[in-house]
Amino acid sequence: METVADEVREFLTSVIGKEVGPDDDYFASGLVDSLFALELVTFIEYRFKLVVDVEDLSLDNFRTASRIAEFVRHKTGGIRSGGGS
Template sequence: MNIAGKIREFIQENLVVWEDDISFSDTDNIFQLGFVNSLFAMKLLNFVEIEFDIKIENNEIELVNFSSVANMERLVKSKLMQAHE
């Protein structure tokens, strides 16, 4: 599975909305939509670091970096590129 797919799957496993037909795009802000609970920001940070074996620095813990699948994918890709430079 690619990076965006893994992130999307993790978000879906942690949604706290109960309609069967719920959906979100890669650019939807999952926090603004109320799709996740108050613990999710912490869980998401842990997930991204462990799943992709990267270290997110404190100055990178911006909500914008974690607000959508696309933004997280961008952050993860940039961290992976840094690691290989």
């Protein structure tokens, strides 16, 4: 079973066209722009069946696959974290 971070990394790699690590900040590195953030939020909501509320829209929640995984764990109560911790 893939972890949340792995699934997010697969999505990012398919969109960006370059493999990213779990802690790579793809926004700071210039690989993506603010318009991509909308696509990323949409992916997260659809894939993990959650709602990203307005108060969740801090870039810090979405700048790395690891941070997204933590955000998803928080929003789902840890149910969808995948892998062992």
